[in-house]
Amino acid sequence: MKIVIATPFYTPEKGVLGMYAEGLEGAFRKGGHSVETVVFSSFAYLPPGIRHAVFFFKMLFAARGARFILALDTWSVGQPALYASKILRVPLIVRIGGDFLWEGFAHRTKEPIRLSEVYSHRNTFTLKEKIIAAGIRRLTRSAHKLLFNSRFQFDVWKKEYGFPEERAGILENFTPLRSQTLAQPEGKVFVCAGRVNALKNYDLLGRAFAAAKARHPDIELDTRSLPPAEHHKRLKTAYAVIIPSISEASSNTAIDAVLAGKPFIMTSDTGTSERLSDCGIFIDTRSEAALQAAIEKLLDGAEYEKLSARITAFSFTHSWDEIAQKIVSAFSRAR
Numbered sequence: 001m002k003i004v005i006a007t008p009f010y011t012p013e014k015g016v017l018g019m020y021a022e023g024l025e026g027a028f029r030k031g032g033h034s035v036e037t038v039v040f041s042s043f044a045y046l047p048p049g050i051r052h053a054v055f056f057f058k059m060l061f062a063a064r065g066a067r068f069i070l071a072l073d074t075w076s077v078g079q080p081a082l083y084a085s086k087i088l089r090v091p092l093i094v095r096i097g098g099d100f101l102w103e104g105f106a107h108r109t110k111e112p113i114r115l116s117e118v119y120s121h122r123n124t125f126t127l128k129e130k131i132i133a134a135g136i137r138r139l140t141r142s143a144h145k146l147l148f149n150s151r152f153q154f155d156v157w158k159k160e161y162g163f164p165e166e167r168a169g170i171l172e173n174f175t176p177l178r179s180q181t182l183a184q185p186e187g188k189v190f191v192c193a194g195r196v197n198a199l200k201n202y203d204l205l206g207r208a209f210a211a212a213k214a215r216h217p218d219i220e221l222d223t224r225s226l227p228p229a230e231h232h233k234r235l236k237t238a239y240a241v242i243i244p245s246i247s248e249a250s251s252n253t254a255i256d257a258v259l260a261g262k263p264f265i266m267t268s269d270t271g272t273s274e275r276l277s278d279c280g281i282f283i284d285t286r287s288e289a290a291l292q293a294a295i296e297k298l299l300d301g302a303e304y305e306k307l308s309a310r311i312t313a314f315s316f317t318h319s320w321d322e323i324a325q326k327i328v329s330a331f332s333r334a335r
Helices: 016-030 050-062 078-088 100-109 118-124 127-142 151-161 202-215 228-237 252-259 288-298 301-313 320-334
Strands: 002-007 034-039 068-071 092-096 145-148 168-170 188-191 219-222 240-243 264-267 280-283
Touching: 002 016, 002 050, 002 078, 016 034, 016 320, 034 050, 050 078, 068 078, 078 092, 078 127, 092 127, 092 320, 100 118, 100 127, 118 151, 127 151, 145 151, 145 320, 151 168, 188 228, 202 219, 202 288, 228 252, 240 252, 240 288, 252 264, 252 280, 264 288, 280 288, 288 301
Parallel strands: 002 034, 002 068, 068 092, 092 145, 145 168, 188 219, 188 240, 240 264, 264 280
Antiparallel strands: none
């Protein structure tokens, strides 16, 4: 059958969504399906609004004769895909791995608002944020199937958007088989790498790490932005990983850390603990004291060895083929 993937990005562009588009495209084809992928960033040279309209017409053309559309976000491609779905009467499946409204709200206010808390601030939403919320509500109530990457975000959105629960499910992140031999750390280097923005909480991390380093001069923090291959090489010899984000729906960075055999520190406002609860330390990352304490806790040999043993025993996998099959099954059940 024909499947259309609507994605904001596609490799070699950076980001998880590009990886998902490529991985699922290959898995669907391997399963015998015809796939067409429509990439929003292809129209990035156009002004806002116009690029959305062009993407919508591209979706109308691409989705003719498709059995279903798979949208990999809820806004830039999710909204045009919804209208194309309605006009063509082609079912829409949406994979939800983040919260566009929460990200925009946090950037605007510069306040450390957690994902689980943002909708309690709806009375302070701007007109733009209210429009986004209305659009997402329309999407969640109209799509044939919603696939969240964690129960955590499922519960947050179910409370806010009130979609029919029978049309939603959980589809965990891609988790490949561990392909590398685990190595001992070379020194006490903590790795923290990612986009620099308000949600990532880097200023607070810098203060917390400086305080920890004053007590433990041998520790180092590596925040370099490296290509994926070099980053994974760095993880192999690192001591641990810090993910200072205020919230994470479900962290691919934590998965990378575990596959490299390294414990991690991250927010407790996350769905990551649903699968990786024994592999890291979960704290309120808005607290400088809590972050410093977590860093120092990992420096305790017994604690580090306990987490390392659990990580070594971690064996869960979730391949592209499995994810693709679950999406096809979700489509079949939703008809």
